Amino acid sequence: MKKLLLSLALSLSVLSATPAIAAAPAFSVSQMAQVKIKDLSFKEVMRQFYSGQMRPTSVNDEYIESMPNIGLGQVDSNGARIVALMHPMGLYDNAKGEPRYLVTIEKVIVYDESSEYCESCGSKADLYSFKRLNNGQFQLISRTPESVAFYDRWGTMNLQDNDIQKTIQLLGTNLVGSVFKSGYMTLGETNSWWTVLHLPENDFINVYALGDAGSDNDGQDDEDSPLYYNYEGIVKVMPENAAYYPIILTYKGIPPDDPERPNFVNKSFVMKFNPVKKVYETTSSFAAL
Template sequence: MQKYLRATIMALSVSALPIVAMAKPVQALVYEKTTVNVKSLDFDEILNRVYQTKPLAVPAALQEISKAPKAIIQARSEEQREYLLSMLPVVTYKNTAGETRYLVVVQKNNYYDGQIMSCRACSPNADMFIFKQIDKRYYLVSATFDMEDLPGGNGELKLDLTQVNKNMQPFGKELTGSYFEAEFSGAGGQRSSGWYGLLLREQEQIQLVFIGDAGGDTSSFYADRPEMAWTTTSTLKVMPNGAAYYPIQVTYRGIGGKLKKAEISHKSFVFDTKNNVFVEAKPIKK
C-alpha cells in the first residue's frame, strides 16, 4: 500500500500544483529600501511611496469583486502594460529577534481594456513587502516584486492569511516564516493540495516556495468505482535544529480501497540553498 499511497499523491499533484520558484525582482523600481518609509500602511500610502505612481480609476464592476482596496497602475516599461493591484490585509508578526514586523501582500493581475486577463488555471503575480515601525513611521525592510507561479486560480491567489498568521514561527536560526495549505481541483472532480512556505527574509528577497504534496481526494473521480477511490490528508511540522533553514516533516494519512485502517507515512524536506527550493530528504539507511 505504501507504493499505492505514493502513486496516488503523485497523480493528484503533478497536473494541479504549481511549483513556486525564487521570485524575480522587478527592474523598474530601484531605490534604497532603508530610505523608503510611509506614515501608514494604507493602500494609498503604499501606492504613493513604494510604487511611486498615481493610480488610474478602477471601474465599479471590479470594485465589487472583493472588499480589498484596488488600483490600476501602468508598468514602467516600453509595453505600457497595466495591472490591477489588490492589497490583502496586513499581517503583523515577530521576527526571530522578537521585533514586530508588518507583511504587506499586493496581488497583481494583468489588466487590459477594462478586463482582468485570467483563466481557470491562471494565478496572478504578487509583490510583497516587510516593514518595521520607528517613531510612528514604517520603514521598508524587504521588497520583492513580480513573484511568479504562485498557488492560485481564476485570477486569485490561494494565499490563506489565516493559516499564515496561525503558523508563523522560526523557519531557520535567524529566519521567520510560515506555511499554509492550498487546495486545487481537477477537471474530473479530483482534489489535491500542496504545502507552501513563506520565507520572510530581511534585507533580502521574500520567497513563497512549494514544500511538498499535502494530500488529495479521488472519491468524486471514482464515484462509479468507489473501491478505486483514495483520500490522503497530512500535517506539517517544522523541526528546529539550529541550522540556517530548518527541515520539515510531513505526516500523511491515507485510506481507500478495501483498507479498514488508515495507512501512515512520513516524508522529510530540506531546503536546497543552491536552487532555493525545498527537496525531499533521502531516507537514512539503517
C-alpha cells in the same frame, strides 16, 4: 497537475521543489532601510512602489471591490488589464520578538470588468515587510524581488493575511515564516500542495514549493470503488540549531491506483532548504525511510 506535484515532492532519488520566482538581484539591508513612508495606507504604499504605473479603473467584481484597488499599466491588445488589490495589514513578530507589518499587494487579471476565470494563470503578489520607527514612520525591512505567483482555480490568491498570522512560526534560528496549503477542486477531484513563505530580514521575502499536500476523488468514485483514493500530506517543522529547520512531510490515507506513482503513503520525507539552489529538497529514498 497531481502527477507533476508528486514527481516534484516524491521522487525516488532527489526530491526537489522549484522556487516560485526567478533568481533575484543581490539583497542590500542598507538599500531597504532607505525606504521610509509616513504610513502604510493604500495611497502611500502605491505611490512609493508603483509611481507612474497607476491608472483609473472600474470593476464590477465582489472580490476586487472588497479591498482598495487601482489599475496598473495599460490594457493589452486582448482587453486584459492588471488590477492591484491591497490586502488587510498583517502583523507578526520577527525571530527576536520585534513587531513587523506585512503589506500584500495582489495583482489580478481583469477582462470585461471581472476577475479572469483561468485555472492555470492564477494571480501574483508583491509582499513588503516594515518596522515602525520612533518618529511614527515605517521603514522597509524586506520585500519580494519581483511579483510572486500564487496559483488558484479562480485567478485569485490562496494566501490570505489571516492564514499567515495563524501559521507564523520559527522556520530557522533567525527566520520566521508560514507553511500554508493551496488547492483547487475540478471534476470531482481535489488537489492541494504545501508552500513555505520565508520572511527573512537579511534576504528577500520569498515563497517555495514544499510538496504534495493531498488529493481525493470523492466526487468521482465511492469508497468501495477500486479507483477510490483519499490521502493527505502532513507537515511538521523540526526545530534544531540550524539556519533553516527541516520540515517532515508524512503521507497518510488511501493512495491512487497508478503504476506511474511510487507507493508513498505511510512514509515520511525530511525536506531541507538549500540556500544555494533556493529550494526545499531531500536526498532520502523510500527504502531509507
